[in-house]
Amino acid sequence: MAEVSLRNVTKNYGALEVVHGIDLDIAHDEFVVLVGPSGCGKSTTLRMIAGLEDISGGEVAIGGNRVNDLPPRERNISMVFQNYALYPHMTVRENLGFSLLIAKRSETEIAQAVDDAASILGLGELLDRRPAELSGGQRQRVAMGRAIVRHPDVFLFDEPLSNLDAKLRTQMRIEIKKLHQKVRTTIVYVTHDQVEAMTLADRIVIMKDGDIVQVGTPLEVFERPVDTFVASFIGSPPMNLLEGKVSGGFVWITPDVTLPLPTVFSGKVAEGQRVTFGFRADNLMPKGHALTESGATADLSLTITLAEPLGAETMLLSELAGVEIQGKMLNPRPVSEGEVLECQLSLDHCHLFDTATGKSLR
Amino acid sequence: MSTIATDRNRLHRNRQRALSWAHFTGLFLVMCIICIPGLWIVLNSFRPTVEIMAKPPIWVPTFTLEHYRAMFGGAGEGGVPVFAYFRNSLIISVTSTIIAIGIGMAGGYAFARYRFRGKSYYFVGLMLFRAVPGVALSLPLFIVFARVGIIDTHFGLILVYVAMNVPFTVWLTDGFFRQIPKELYEAAEIDGCTRWQAFWRVEFPVARSGVASAAIFAFLTSWNEFALASQLTRSTGSKTMPVGLLDFTAEFTINWGGMCALAVLMILPALALTFIVQKHLISGLTFGGVKG
Ligand SMILES: Nc1ncnc2c1ncn2[C@@H]1O[C@H](COP(=O)(O)OP(=O)(O)OP(=O)(O)O)[C@@H](O)[C@H]1O
Numbered sequence: 001m002a003e004v005s006l007r008n009v010t011k012n013y014g015a016l017e018v019v020h021g022i023d024l025d026i027a028h029d030e031f032v033v034l035v036g037p038s039g040c041g042k043s044t045t046l047r048m049i050a051g052l053e054d055i056s057g058g059e060v061a062i063g064g065n066r067v068n069d070l071p072p073r074e075r076n077i078s079m080v081f082q083n084y085a086l087y088p089h090m091t092v093r094e095n096l097g098f099s100l101l102i103a104k105r106s107e108t109e110i111a112q113a114v115d116d117a118a119s120i121l122g123l124g125e126l127l128d129r130r131p132a133e134l135s136g137g138q139r140q141r142v143a144m145g146r147a148i149v150r151h152p153d154v155f156l157f158d159e160p161l162s163n164l165d166a167k168l169r170t171q172m173r174i175e176i177k178k179l180h181q182k183v184r185t186t187i188v189y190v191t192h193d194q195v196e197a198m199t200l201a202d203r204i205v206i207m208k209d210g211d212i213v214q215v216g217t218p219l220e221v222f223e224r225p226v227d228t229f230v231a232s233f234i235g236s237p238p239m240n241l242l243e244g245k246v247s248g249g250f251v252w253i254t255p256d257v258t259l260p261l262p263t264v265f266s267g268k269v270a271e272g273q274r275v276t277f278g279f280r281a282d283n284l285m286p287k288g289h290a291l292t293e294s295g296a297t298a299d300l301s302l303t304i305t306l307a308e309p310l311g312a313e314t315m316l317l318s319e320l321a322g323v324e325i326q327g328k329m330l331n332p333r334p335v336s337e338g339e340v341l342e343c344q345l346s347l348d349h350c351h352l353f354d355t356a357t358g359k360s361l362r
Numbered sequence: 363m364s365t366i367a368t369d370r371n372r373l374h375r376n377r378q379r380a381l382s383w384a385h386f387t388g389l390f391l392v393m394c395i396i397c398i399p400g401l402w403i404v405l406n407s408f409r410p411t412v413e414i415m416a417k418p419p420i421w422v423p424t425f426t427l428e429h430y431r432a433m434f435g436g437a438g439e440g441g442v443p444v445f446a447y448f449r450n451s452l453i454i455s456v457t458s459t460i461i462a463i464g465i466g467m468a469g470g471y472a473f474a475r476y477r478f479r480g481k482s483y484y485f486v487g488l489m490l491f492r493a494v495p496g497v498a499l500s501l502p503l504f505i506v507f508a509r510v511g512i513i514d515t516h517f518g519l520i521l522v523y524v525a526m527n528v529p530f531t532v533w534l535t536d537g538f539f540r541q542i543p544k545e546l547y548e549a550a551e552i553d554g555c556t557r558w559q560a561f562w563r564v565e566f567p568v569a570r571s572g573v574a575s576a577a578i579f580a581f582l583t584s585w586n587e588f589a590l591a592s593q594l595t596r597s598t599g600s601k602t603m604p605v606g607l608l609d610f611t612a613e614f615t616i617n618w619g620g621m622c623a624l625a626v627l628m629i630l631p632a633l634a635l636t637f638i639v640q641k642h643l644i645s646g647l648t649f650g651g652v653k654g
């Protein structure tokens with residue numbers, strides 16, 4: 001069993017604190033993704049779990065044992081680096097078998113383990129090459145192979161796909177997911193790409209400026225973002241956010257634009273409170289090109305500034321109260337710039353945040 | 363239209379050809395400047411003395427081994443203790459190189475990997491040592507060595523050469539270790555290595571061509587050093603080959619042929635060593651383990 005737990009973990013570089021006391025429990029076999037903008041402390045957190053970075057405060061435990069003072073080699077973890085960090089002077093075979101060689105396993109055992117890993121990752125023909133003779137995707141796969149050979153308790157990934165092109169990234173993403181299904185092991189995965197986070201994670205941990213903002217399943221963080229930061233960070237395109245004021249069952253954005261207060265929030269806001277109204281493109285659709293909604297809707301007439309046909313749907317850009325917003329058209333027809341469309345907003349899926357704190361009011 | 367295009371092509375081609383000729387000629391001249399003195403030494407070592415001294419020069423050389431024969435001959439007939447000098451040179455150069463590389467590599471690694479107080483001052487300090495001309499040190503060294511009693515010993519010269527070579531080795535290996543991404547030793551540590559193992563199994567092999575070049579430099583510096591060696595050695599028991607060259611100068615004459623012959627013997631091992639080490643190590647140079 002290898003659950004990972006972080007208790008009030010902090011990291012200081014001199015006087016500068018870059019991770020501010022985070023708590024996190026990762027279950028055995030769980031795939032957890034740390035996601036957040038650049039510089040928010042994801043890598044630092046991961047490296048503290050790995051033992052590559054001193055833990056300034058708090059406690060990290062793997063499998064129930066405190067590991068703060070253990071060197072990386074005694075934590076039974078393996079790590080895939082952003083730049084792969086393959087040993088350039090060794091062949092792929094030697095790279096894969098290196099950890100077992102250091103652990104003084106027998107030759108036959110090493111050969112067996114290397115072959116197993118190679119077959120899982122399809123590295124068969126590459127075994128006698130050097131890293132310099134591999135493509136980016138192949139190096140990536142060798143790096144993963146090196147990680148799985150040892151059957152560690154925990155896999156750590158630090159942006160393993162960010163050096164690959166878009167197509168390969170999608171492909172490797174699927175391979176990583178499959179790998180997790182095959183070798184059921186706890187995985188902590190760092191990325192700044194929210195699509196990667198959504199597709200891979202059992203649970204997503206969203207970080208910002210050295211703090212954890214929200215932890216939840218991909219659907220939870222998508223449907224119930226705790227604040228405007230998560231709302232605009234998760235999901236593509238980002239959530240539309242309009243600032244306004246609560247007034248008599250409505251949210252006044254400007255004197256001309258008012259939106260009905262969704263019923264879920266009716267008891268939770270005060271009259272005159274400044275709020276941010278949020279909704280996703282999926283919940284704003286032209287009439288006749290929308291899902292049949294059962295719940296409450298609001299009607300909006302929107303002048304389209306730009307239409308982006310994606311095939312199965314068309315993304316619509318428009319402006320509401322001076323803010324650029326995005327909607328979506330299903331079963332699309334050609335839309336021209338400047339055209340006015342009657343749209344409906346599905347109120348049951350809308351969000352309301354306190355403007356002052358940014359926190360969700362749900 | 364097509365003729366204009368072909369004309370332009372031809373023009374282009376001619377210009378390229380002219381450029382590559384200029385390039386070649388330039389390189390040839392530079393190579394001549396570098397190589398001719400060496401070549402001259404080799405040629406002179408095989409020519410009779412009259413021919414060496416001839417004015418105007420004789421362009422078609424006569425071949426003779428007389429200088430070599432004399433050099434290895436008895437002391438009375440212009441012989442010098444070649445083997446003793448060679449042995450001294452070898453012992454002093456090899457030992458000082460090994461020690462300098464050991465210390466210098468450790469230093470270079472520390473500069474590349476660790477942060478410590480006053481790091482940049484240490485570094486500049488090391489470089490400043492190199493800026494002091496060796497001859498300026500010869501008198502103080504002579505006095506100190508004489509007092510301590512290590513004048514005219516292998517040990518004394520080894521000490522001097524280690525001190526001379528360490529700063530340069532530190533500087534060179536620091537550069538090589540700096541080029542190796544730190545993720546490599548981190549990966550090794552995660553793979554189960556101690557810091558020590560990670561160095562010897564991963565970082566050192568990756569940097570070894572750099573370390574080897576540093577070693578060649580250190581070896582050649584010691585092998586060819588004259589100014590200090592000529593002050594600090596006296597006897598056959600410790601004189602190195604460059605100092606041995608002085609044996610061919612008498613009060614009023616210089617035995618150029620003999621000197622050239624000894625110089626050739628001095629150049630050969632250095633050349634061979636450089637060549638072997640270089641060739642062996644460049645082929646082992648394999649980067650590409652990391653991307654980005
Ligand atoms: N050695 C260091 N000294 C001082 N500050 C550092 C050091 N290493 C990292 N930091 C700071 O710590 C913060 C977190 O860095 P970290 O590498 O964890 O970010 P990240 O979330 O991984 O970002 P990215 O997505 O760009 O990789 C950053 O603000 C960075 O400037």
Ligand SMILES: [Mg+2]
Binds near residue numbers: 159
């Ligand atoms: Mg990072």
